[in-house]
Amino acid sequence: MxxxxxxxxxxxxxxxxxxxxxxxxxxxxxxxxxxxxxxxxxxxxxxxxxxxxxxxxxxxxxxxxxxxxxxxxxxxxxxxxLELLKSFEKMSFTSDIWSDSCSGVSLLSLTCHGITEELERKMIVLKAEVFNDGRHTGENIMQKLEGILSTWEIPKEKVKCVVRDAGANMKKGVSLLNVEHIDCASHKIQNVLKEGMKAQETVMAAITKCKKIATHFHHSNSAQDELSKLQKRFNQTPLKIIQE
Structure with missing residues (x-):
């Protein structure tokens, strides 16, 4: 050089x-x-x-x-x-509302699911809309979703179905859009498990005890150190207690 x-x-x-x-x-x-x-x-x-x-x-x-x-x-x-969305004959959507515990911001998401002419499945997160300018009413949800569809130039005629949770506000919001919509199976299964556990006193008692144990370790450094020593003594990978 x-x-x-x-x-x-x-x-x-x-x-x-x-x-x-x-x-x-x-x-x-x-x-x-x-x-x-x-x-x-x-x-x-x-x-x-x-x-x-x-x-x-x-x-x-x-x-x-x-x-x-x-x-x-x-x-x-x-x-x-935009070009990809226009190529879909029909599209299905998933939508949900969640809150970030750290910032306190509520978000409404809308995700598009479609199949290309080459039979490839595509998933596109169209937007995670900030939802802090009003109550989570059906009317407000409808306006947010309609705005996202309009931004991406998606006519309602192309909407095959919207999958959403079973909350009354989400049901009303999507219903006001005048499109097909169904409950999310995962949410239903989750609710069944929650309600099923609540119905069993022995299970709830065990969960309550586990929460108390987790709280104790979470607030005591000496207890965490002792747990780590015991795990190492029995050739176990040191793991920390998870607090709900």
């Missing part, structure tokens, strides 16, 4: 160069595909990896990749999704 080659290898790329843009795109795709936090690009391990693999690349801040993904990558991907 010549001296000039060494100099070129160490030289920083211009941020607006083609090579720099290609790396920007690859990093952004990795964040999106692997569902990584934007802060990942500022982690020490990733910085070291990039300095080793591509020292000429000027690693950006998390704000840059946030903008890159939302403005450039999202537009490109959403266009492909």
């Amino acid at each position: 010549s001296i000039q080659d060494c100099i070129e290898k160490k030289k920083q790329w211009d941020d607006k160069s083609v090579r720099s843009f290609e790396v920007d795109n690859s990093i952004s795709e990795m964040i999106a595909l692997d569902d990584l936090p934007f802060s990942f690009v500022e982690s020490l391990g990733f910085e070291r990896l990039m300095r080793h693999l591509c020292p000429s690349y000027n690693l950006r801040s998390r704000q840059y990749y946030t903008t890159f993904i939302c403005d450039k990558l999202y537009g490109k991907v959403s266009q492909k999704i």
